Amino acid sequence: MHPTARLAVRSSGFRAAAGTARLSRFQPSTLPRVIVRFSSSGSNPQYEFIQVTEPRPGVGQITLNRPKALNALSTPLITELNTALLTFQSTPSIRAILLTGSQKAFAAGADIKEMAPLTFSSAYLNSFIESWSNLTTTLKKPLIAAVSGHALGGGCELALMADIIYCTKTANFGQPEIKLGTIPGAGGSQRLTRAVGKAKAMELILTGKSFSGEEAEQWGVAARAFGSYEELMEESLKTAETIAGYSKVAVQAAKEVVNKSQELGLRDGVEFERRVFHALFGSEDQKEGMGAFGEKRKAQWKDQ
Ligand code: CO8
16 A cells, blocks of 8 residues: 555544445446455544545545556545545535645546456446446535646546536646547546537547646636646635535535536526525525624524
């Protein structure tokens, strides 16, 4: 195990048991199974390919940490990522999550060396990469991807699964699978197309050409692009902290309604939004938020 990568989750509030209980849904079944190690007390997961920290109050950070392979997304790495996300999801003190890589690479794609020998029947029968989607379907807390350097193939797709992408202007996004004789397999053809429109997505996916962080911001793939890596990380943390400072109930509802816009037609989407909006009048935090405004004081969220 890489010595610097073995970083236990810091928060004493982390409940590995909760993660373990739900782990089975996250186990990719295709390639060698990874048993995520737990500390001797049995409470804190130990990771080899990611680092997990709590850099700000309420903010959980996952840093992809496979530097020699530019954070190529192997099955063991994805297994650890899913475990860490589940742990954050079930940890009450975590209210927003930041996912990042290194300055050089967010992730240079799915692990080509792992995929090279796969056969159709094993990929198909074992639902290869299906577990990647758990990230989007199970995670209710907001996820910010801070992208510097390469975000290619599966790396670009992983970033696109986040709720917000921040990047450096020089970040290198792309779906180069066509150059490898294959196509995006973790949602790239769908999410990139929704983000940039059919013409641009078709050009990018058919040519495998990269696009910069600056372009990602201009095209609406990234919310913001920054001039330096340091600025990217600082602003990403600030945004995560801002979100972590709001009512959990409202934040989860906001994420849910925005995500529905990607699946529903406008009329159904607006109807869904109104239903959730009405429901929030039943929350204590709506009373607290509007009451605090009237009393000119800071709201004290109860997450109720
Ligand atoms: N998989 C495995 N290893 C990789 C990958 C990768 N995707 N990318 C880089 N590496 C490894 C290299 O093999 C090299 O290892 P070694 O030193 O042992 O030879 C090391 O990382 C450093 O790489 P380079 O020497 O190539 O570094 P450079 O700075 O010269 O180049 C690049 C950086 C441009 C990023 C280059 O490494 C590259 O082109 N990488 C491949 C990018 C790519 O094609 N990504 C798409 C992969 S396919 C994919 O993601 C399909 C997604 C399908 C759904 C998800 C399924 C899980």
